[in-house]
Amino acid sequence: MTGTKFDRTQFEQPSLTVDIVVFAMREGALHLLVIERGIPPFEGCWALPGGFVLPRESVDQAAARELEEETNLRDVYLEQLYTFSEPERDPRGRVVSVAHMALLPADRVDQVQGGSDARAAKFERLPASIERIEPADGRSTVGKSKRKREESEGYFAFDHDVIVATALARLRGKLEFTTLAFELLPEEFTLTEAQHVYEAILGRELDKVTFRRRLLAMELVRETPRMRRGAHRPARLYRAAPRASVWL
Amino acid sequence: MTGTKFDRTQFEQPSLTVDIVVFAMREGALHLLVIERGIPPFEGCWALPGGFVLPRESVDQAAARELEEETNLRDVYLEQLYTFSEPERDPRGRVVSVAHMALLPADRVDQVQGGSDARAAKFERLPASIERIEPADGRSTVGKSKRKREESEGYFAFDHDVIVATALARLRGKLEFTTLAFELLPEEFTLTEAQHVYEAILGRELDKVTFRRRLLAMELVRETPRMRRGAHRPARLYRAAPRASVWL
DNA sequence: GTAACTTAGTTGCATACTGCAACTAAGTCA
DNA sequence: TGACTTAGTTGCAGTATGCAACTAAGTTAC
Incomplete structure (x- = not known):
């Protein structure tokens, strides 16, 4: 003005x-x-x-x-x-x-x-x-x-x-250019859980291999020593990479 | 509320x-x-x-x-x-x-x-x-x-x-996911002119080949029969593809 | 008229990213 | 112990990208 x-x-x-x-x-x-x-x-x-x-x-x-x-x-x-x-x-x-x-x-x-x-x-x-x-x-x-x-x-x-x-x-x-999705997840999460969040938001299924490759290659997540134990094979727990809090 | x-x-x-x-x-x-x-x-x-x-x-x-x-x-x-x-x-x-x-x-x-x-x-x-x-x-x-x-x-x-x-x-x-840049150009423009707009906004130079390939491959622009004549080799004039008005 | 110059536009290739299929790994349950 | 389920990897073909080198078409200087 x-x-x-x-x-x-x-x-x-x-x-x-x-x-x-x-x-x-x-x-x-x-x-x-x-x-x-x-x-x-x-x-x-x-x-x-x-x-x-x-x-x-x-x-x-x-x-x-x-x-x-x-x-x-x-x-x-x-x-x-x-x-x-x-x-x-x-x-x-x-x-x-x-x-x-x-x-x-x-x-x-x-x-x-x-x-x-x-x-x-x-x-x-x-x-x-x-x-x-x-x-x-x-x-x-x-x-x-x-x-x-x-x-x-x-x-x-x-x-x-x-x-x-x-x-x-x-x-x-x-979603694809930020790490916003992690805000909907607990501090530690499995990559499958992360994928489900993306799929729920986008309304379509994603390819498991591609999804994991991208998250890892872009260093958006950091491995923890812990595993999520459930009904079947335990899954590695990850957390959002520190700098990755919002923007890519 | x-x-x-x-x-x-x-x-x-x-x-x-x-x-x-x-x-x-x-x-x-x-x-x-x-x-x-x-x-x-x-x-x-x-x-x-x-x-x-x-x-x-x-x-x-x-x-x-x-x-x-x-x-x-x-x-x-x-x-x-x-x-x-x-x-x-x-x-x-x-x-x-x-x-x-x-x-x-x-x-x-x-x-x-x-x-x-x-x-x-x-x-x-x-x-x-x-x-x-x-x-x-x-x-x-x-x-x-x-x-x-x-x-x-x-x-x-x-x-x-x-x-x-x-x-x-x-x-x-x-810029990269919409056709907003065309709003800064005349109705008909050369691909070099379009590239200059992208470069001015992003603040860095782009590769000519990649830039042209993408615009053409995504069908964001349509060729016209006209050319822009200037000091050197004439350049093909394009216009924004009709559907491409804003979103990709 | 021709050579030098400038801008337009293409070709070729090595590399990286993607989507898909098939595979292995590690647990539970009957 | 074997069927089942979910976790996670490997391999490959097709596509997109970045870079270098090239050709094309005009103007300008002489």
Whole structure:
């Protein structure tokens, strides 16, 4: 903004909120954290955790705070996604929401408890219908015809289906060039477990040999002396390589 | 946002603005559109075009409108980038800005004229110092120590240097998996011209053979019957393949 | 007119990466 | 002890990549 004319009271300002898409692996499938709405509008639909941005915090801080207040989760991977701002996206008034994405390691899904605000936070399997929703990543929405939100169109309240689709698209896009997937795994994991995470996110099967070769060749994982013992042959445990925390 | 308690007047709401990073190629180098500030704070520094979001428009519409008002540009590639919201980012008050990135074809740089608001919009070569600024893409800012903006730290006003660094990082990241680079070229271009755009953005030289092979093999470009005639051997003109408009 | 120069564009090859099939390894269970 | 399941490796053919050397087509100097 150039600020050649700066008058903050010049316009009625929209409300600013954050919404958070929390992904986690459960039973081998990708799940997300939703809160079932108890009141209209969209009563009974799934909504994302979130809330208002306070006057002295950044939107990213607001996302972290709301996540902790509503789900008891701290110190999880959290990244800003996209800002949703269609004037009609919330029938109650003008609300602009900065969507975030959080990734919860599989061994921490039990830490989630309904907090001060969110009554029934629960993990639900990502519905297949999400694939048919066009994500708002990048250019998509700029100049797109806005769709007015009617009630009872599907699982999700408001435009939260688009937010989830956008989060999934972002996760997929970053998967091959970052080490984001490890954020969904426990500290130590087998390569087969890692492969299952990739497959769940991408929605297709991967070749075992190629997958292992790449992870090892790029030194994204480090061998540990430990093994995971189960019903059959024990599997080597690995951990994410230190520098590999996010970017490739 | 779950909306279990919805009261829009509950909090003082920040001002909502947009800022736009307009990239264009000039003299073989990547340039960006800046407006030299005429008043404090940051008098004499470069600022990005932008302005307030109006009550009945989305932030993306606001970006398109401001771009046209301030620079006379319509129908250019425009994508939403990232939202900047540090409480101290603007010394005049709490302002949250949704940054956008625009790409202007090389043959349209002359269309830019100072509009209703922006007095001295001009293209400047991307300063090399931008490479040292950490972009705010993805996780970077979440939980990062915010740096309070002092005047006279460099070229840019406010946190606009971070916005530009973020735009550049996004452009680089998308370059290899999308056809974004063609948005900076005229409708018809030679493969050498295309290569120069890639090189300018990535900041390193590419192999001619590999570059041409990839573009052709992926069918990202279509041959035209025309040639570009210049001082030496004429070069075949191509255009972006129709489906290749953005994604790979 | 021709030789030098510059830019456009191709050919050839050694190397690396990928997808697929088949194999071996190490455990459990009946 | 042998069938079964999951872990992990080997081999190979096809493809993509990086580099060097080459040919092609124009302009300019004399």
